[in-house]
Amino acid sequence: MTDSTAASQVVLLTKLPGTSESPPSLPSGTVSLFADNNWANSRLDLNIDDFGPGSRQTLKSYMLDQATYVAFNLPIGTVMTLMDNIQPVQDGKSVADLSNCGRCVDLVGTGNTESLNLESVNMNDCISSFFWRTVDLNMGAIEMFDDVDFNGGRTTIFLSEWNSGQIYPVNNWWLQDKVSSIRWKSLNDRQKATLFDNSDGTGNEYDNIKGWGNIKEIANLGDDATFNDQMSSFRWDGITPEKEIIAPFNIVLGNVSSSSGLTSVISGTNSSSLAQPVTVTLTNSDAQTLTITTLDQQVQGITSTQTLSESAGVPGEDSASTTWAIALSYTYTQSTTKTTTETTTIALAISQTVNAPPETSYTATLLVNIGKIPPKIYKTTAQRWYKVAVTGGMVDPSNNNLYLRVEPVSVSITGSLASSTTVNIVSTPLTKS
Template sequence: MNLTVGVVVTLVGGWAPGEDGEKIVDLSYGNTCLDLVGTGTTEGCELWTSGINDDLSFFFWRNVDLSIGAVELFADGNFTGRLRWKSLGDRQTVTLYDAEDGNGAAYNNVKGWGDIKEVPVVPKKEIIAPFNLMASSADNTSGLTSVSEGVNNSTEVQPIAVSLNNSNSQTITVETSDQYFAVKYPYTRTDTSSRSQTKTVDLNITQTVNAPPKTRYKATLLVTIGQLPATEYVTTAQRWYEQPVANSQIDYANNSWYKRTEEVRLTLTGSLACRIFVDMQTTPL
């Protein structure tokens, strides 16, 4: 097909005349409808993909106002629940009803697109459920040490504290396809968003060992830092939206926002402390 911009041809399958036999463009008497939208260039369309190839009954065409936009409904399973209205403004809403009189099941998760890109529905608040990092499975390890030496001249056992502080050995990078995920476990977010973020975690470890009486001692604290392989983690997020979205419930305790539980997938890489070892050596005085 090669249709002028603004011209739309609608193909209708399985059409049968209505009660008066004259409603030629009444879509309620048809099955599958396929819109061919004019772009000013040659376009192709495979009728068999929509099942209308052996069911086509009639067609009609009209000029449309492109500034109004269009609503797209996707029947394919990969796009379940997805609708688009390219000119839908930020303050406009669309609701589809199961019954023609506006009763029955309703669907109102129709997102607006701007002229260039999608206008996302941004949550007002979210809480990410915590999850565990398995640092013990790390490989390519390195070590940090701290040494405490001294003399115990008393006749009693003396506790000795060995501490290690490091501000740059533990680094975690989070990558996620979720647009509204930030680094912190667990956490509540109200205004930040990130797709990739690196966080440095301060390392502060103190271990206590006993120095025997009348001895010279040397206590060594060893902390093993493991490189975490890139691993995908799955958790959930509770999100609150100002306007209703699919599968949400109104939460009167949170500004009457609409709450929905969603899945979050993320990939973590970096380095974490995975093992701690203390060695105590003593020499009698």
């Protein structure tokens, strides 16, 4: 398993059928509709900055059901869906639910100007409305086509817009009982999906949509799967590890530019003729907080533990850095609440020992700087064991012949932690009587 990016994911999606002539160059964030099969006649420009994300909009009257050519330049991760019908979002539904929207086509941003011939996707003179949004392409997508060999009308199901483990009916979608070919090249090998004949997830099904293995498309659902023109609902699921060990990692903090200080002071008298150790302790219950966000979208819950593994100050010298050891634990069980971010308050207890000179009165001061940690991505690895033969997995006889794979783990961390400590002592010789 390798880290993917939105840029690497978008090239795995099927390119829309373009036009014979190159489209006019467009600025980023622009979609242009043209009434004829050329770039010269009636035109409507749509800029995403002029419309809120996830809000369905109606075209201006002169372009209603008139468009034949489309040119678009959208940022990677931005998707605009062109719709046949003028249909508000239904109560309780997401904007991605295409019920009663008629024929639709998704314009997936590549960062470059692209073209689309609407005649090739059976949508000539059909466009009446549209909406745009930002999609997490790293979650993968399933592309569905009206015709065999990935032709005709098409709809893309972006998994980030649908909860895992839940059956979604496509009643009143244009593609209901029309899907003849499918493609899922952008799924990662910890995902699978199932298409169902009935809207409640019953009846005949096609359940070989999975991120691992060699099959990433079906060109003819009739010949290859006996499932042509049957899809009425779908569900996707994350493949969760049977066992997981995430390697701990360290956060090393020195003098952070944005910080505040806590102090503890102890005073006393050393009447002896020998230096005596003096311990200064500082405790605080709420100065330290840490927010950790996992970048793994299949995680349902995250917990962490933090241990201050080093803290040492040298009297009278520059303060020493602190090292925090971070251990992570993930949960994958589907629940009504998904938590990919954890914020914890960490109790602070630091003790330092210095020597009080003989025959002196003294004041020992411990200073702990609380540094503001700017958002940063930290990377570690996880050993994960699976029941299925994930790509690169090796059979592990010591763990019931599960498939073991070492995978990258990335988390974003911000907060406030003890970043450095300084201890010093000021002494005054005792007055001899």
